[in-house]
Amino acid sequence: MERGRTGKDVEEGExxxxxxxxxxxxxxxAAVIGSGVLTLAWSMAQLGWVLGPLVILGFAIITYYTSTLLADCYRHPDPITGTINRVYIDAVRAYLGPREVFFCGFAQYINLWGTLVGYTITSAISMMAVQRSNCFHRNGHEWKCESSGNLFMMLFGVVQIVLSQFPSLENITWLSVVAVATSFAYSFIGLGLSTGKLISHGGFKGTLSGVAGSSHKIKTWNAFLSLGNVAFAYTFADVLIEIQDTLKSPPPERKTMKRATFIGIGLTTIFYLSLGCTGYGAFGNNAPGNILTGFGFFEPFWLVDIANICIVVHLLGAYQVYAQPIFGRFESTISKRWPEAKFLHRSYSVRVPFSASGPLSFTLSKLVLRSCLILLTTLVAMLVPFFNAVLGLLGALGFWPLSVYFPVNMHIAQKNIKRGNPKWILLQGLSLFCLLISIAASIGSMADIISSLKLATPFKLNY
Structure with a gap:
């Protein structure tokens, strides 16, 4: 992007x-309400009735505040009339130095790709849960109903290869709408089932401090892991700029994005508190790691099946929200390096049934490279099939740098806030506090992964 061009020129030329x-x-x-919602009852169980809701609210407030700072960085140097930054790393490049650009690129794309791995694992577990739910219904709840997830991961990957041929987020808005509808569906089903179980008990289960744990060390590790799970449940900063780049103007993109963020985070927090508190109240300290696949509910089996199918449909859309920025960056880089290569630039068209937008256009490079990335993602998911630990680690690694550090420092640079200024001290204090949370969550997640590796077998996701 040329620095000499105005925001208007870039907007009209792209x-x-x-x-x-x-x-x-x-x-x-679609990006926020994902597999992370399924861990909230378990996370509440590790933190208890006092810290649990406070942690969820705390992450919501921090995420919303730093997202508004990031939305102001879509244009540079002026947030209304400046030059557009179409992706997150371009905003960092405009406001900060080359060292921060490298750090941002590494953190963002590793986190994006890791999220794809987590979604692949989660979708497979949900499909396995459908298979097991039907088995339990036929044979009884004590029957040993085993299921393998490798085939389900491969099927999920094949569907993603097809969806990946859409050019960008703007072409799959319909998929995000479907994803939102299904996320609401399984959230309401989980809430309804938990409420029913809670009513049958005649009161709330759980304790003020959560699970006691077999030792203080295990209690601490699980509490740290729960922080990572909640952080993952709120993570979407790595695609915020890309989402903002789909907005029309006027009104200014930052104004629209802040309203959308308030709506998105507000709806998400209501669901998270409802599901987390109701799930914990229903199961108490025995809350499963995944509330819809841990078989806290066996009946009605068909409703549990619908909820898990909705999870899979939702993750089909959410996967692309996180994958499209990776595709765009990778293809932009190689296109600039080999501008004359026919493999990269020659376009082909295929008619898509029931498509109102006409034939689907693609290049061989898009077909091959995107497919290879999805196949690699599926392979890694088959190697490390740990639900809670993987989500916790992703949340821990992505929360501080992407959701806090870069938005805070870009805001400081944009507003030219001097070192030692009261606002500078408060912003850096917030950043340091969130760094400590991320470190703690990383430690808890790694401890759980190391423990799980002792019992795991590569390419064998049994549930």
Whole structure:
């Protein structure tokens, strides 16, 4: 992107933006309300009735505040009339130095790709849960109903290869809308089932301090892991700029994005508190790691099946929200390196049934490279099939740098806040506090992964 061009020139010279506050809200909810919601009852059990809700609210407030700072960095240097930064790393490049650009690129794309791994594992577990639920219904709850997830991971990967041929997020808004609808569906089902179980008990289970644990060390590790799970449940900063780049202007993109963020984070927090508290109240300290696949509910089996199918459909859309920025960056880099290569630039068209937008256009490079990335992601998911630990580690690694450190420092650079200024001290204090949370969550997640590796077999996800 040329620095000499104005924001208007860039906007007219790139692609047409048609997004609204509602389409952006759909993308945000699709990205945020994902597999992380399924761990909240377990996370509440590790933290208890006092810390659990406070942690969820704390992450919501921090995420919303830093997201508003990041939305102001979409344009440089002026947040309304400046040059557009189409992706997160371009915003970092505009406001900060080359060292921060390298750190951002590493953190963002590793976190994006890791999220794809987590979604592949989660979708397979949900499909396995459907298979086991039907088995339990036929043979009884005591029957040993085993299921393997490798085939389900491969099927999920094949569908993602097809969906990956859409050019960008703007072309899959419909998929995000479907993802939001299904996320609401399984969230309501989980809430309804938990509420029913809670009513049958005649009161709330759980304790003020959560699970006691077999030792203080295990209690600490699990509490740290729960922080990572909640952080993962709120992570979407790594795609915020990309979502903002779909918005039409006027009104200014930052204004629309802040409204969409408020709606998205607000809806998410209501669901998280409802599901986390109701799930913990229903199961107490025995809350399963995944509330819909841990078989806290056996009946009605068909409703449990619908919820898990909705999870899979939701993750099909959410996967692409996180994958499209990786595809875009990779393809942009290689296209600039080999501008004359026919393999990279020659376009082909295929008619898609029931498509109102006409034939689907693609290049051989897009077909091959995107497919290879998805196959690699599926392979890694088959090697490390740990649900809670993987989500906790991803949340821990992505939360501080992407959701806090870069938005805070870009805001300081944009507003030219001097070192030692009261606002500078408060912002850096917030960043340091979140860094300590990320370190603690990383330690807890790694401890759980090391423990799980002793019992795991590569390419064998049994549930």
């Amino acid at each position: 692609h047409e933006r048609k997004g609204t506050v509602w389409s952006a809200s759909a993308h945000i909810v």
